[in-house]
Amino acid sequence: MNTDRVDKVIQIVATSTRSWEDAAQNAVTEAAKSIRDLSSARVLEHDLTMANGEPLFRIKLQVEFRVDRSRTDGAGTSVQVRRFLVVANQTLASAPLTELITSTLTGEPAEFHVVVPQIAPSVLHADPATGLIGPGAHSMVSESRQAAREEGEQRLQSFQAALAELGHAVTGEVILSDPMSATRSVLARSSVDEIIISTLPPGISRWLKLDFPSRMERAFNLPVTTLVQD
Amino acid sequence: MDSVYNVIELIGTSPDSWESAAAAAVTEASKTLRDLRVAEVIEQDLLIENGVVVRYRTKIRLSFKHESGE
Numbered sequence: 001m002n003t004d005r006v007d008k009v010i011q012i013v014a015t016s017t018r019s020w021e022d023a024a025q026n027a028v029t030e031a032a033k034s035i036r037d038l039s040s041a042r043v044l045e046h047d048l049t050m051a052n053g054e055p056l057f058r059i060k061l062q063v064e065f066r067v068d069r070s071r072t073d074g075a076g077t078s079v080q081v082r083r084f085l086v087v088a089n090q091t092l093a094s095a096p097l098t099e100l101i102t103s104t105l106t107g108e109p110a111e112f113h114v115v116v117p118q119i120a121p122s123v124l125h126a127d128p129a130t131g132l133i134g135p136g137a138h139s140m141v142s143e144s145r146q147a148a149r150e151e152g153e154q155r156l157q158s159f160q161a162a163l164a165e166l167g168h169a170v171t172g173e174v175i176l177s178d179p180m181s182a183t184r185s186v187l188a189r190s191s192v193d194e195i196i197i198s199t200l201p202p203g204i205s206r207w208l209k210l211d212f213p214s215r216m217e218r219a220f221n222l223p224v225t226t227l228v229q230d
Numbered sequence: 231m232d233s234v235y236n237v238i239e240l241i242g243t244s245p246d247s248w249e250s251a252a253a254a255a256v257t258e259a260s261k262t263l264r265d266l267r268v269a270e271v272i273e274q275d276l277l278i279e280n281g282v283v284v285r286y287r288t289k290i291r292l293s294f295k296h297e298s299g300e
Binding site: 019020021024025028032038039040041042043061172 | 246247248257273274275276277278279280281282298
């Protein structure tokens, strides 16, 4: 049996209004979105802060996970997998992306993780009539952030369901951010070999206009494939 | 009078919380040790299965007075 392995060590901070145990579960849930084979976590620190007169339990966990490409298949032999990160939002449901993933997964040992970057407002807008930031502005921002998250989650779930029908499992998550930051945060707690960006055609795609493919290639030093969809 | 203390470390586990994991270790220790005063928490971790926390572990340090047997 091959026991060589390489692990990455990361720290996660999470909070809960209920308990440190609950905060730890929140951290684990978040990490498990993009990390496979998560088996244990060590508590580095915990503290308590007060938020609006209520205690907020905060915990810092250290988790270790495998970053090398060796996996053990059903027969017990060691195989090397290629790990892909798919960055897609509006084009997630399209046939070419599904085909690409399906043909890759049937052809070679591979793993896919999908990140759906959803832009949501984080800035408070002033009331146009008065020029002031009204008392409703905060809740309006959090409502539209919630709506953006739900929209992304729905898109992701139907995509995962479609692949599941074809017999393939992919992990995925929605991140309320631009593609660049979303990818950065996934890579901070995960490990991939290649990035696939799926986007709308030039002229329509904001991602291409902002040149995300080459910016990602430079920033993350990983091969980037751009899948343009009509 | 000079005193000598024994120091031991124990790890307790619980499916519910780090508190009950610590309590499990102390309860076990109190079966065989007298005059336990303070247990110091020195490490906590957790075990995960399929993205869910399944076990909390608390390592505690206990000190108790050394009895020379005189």
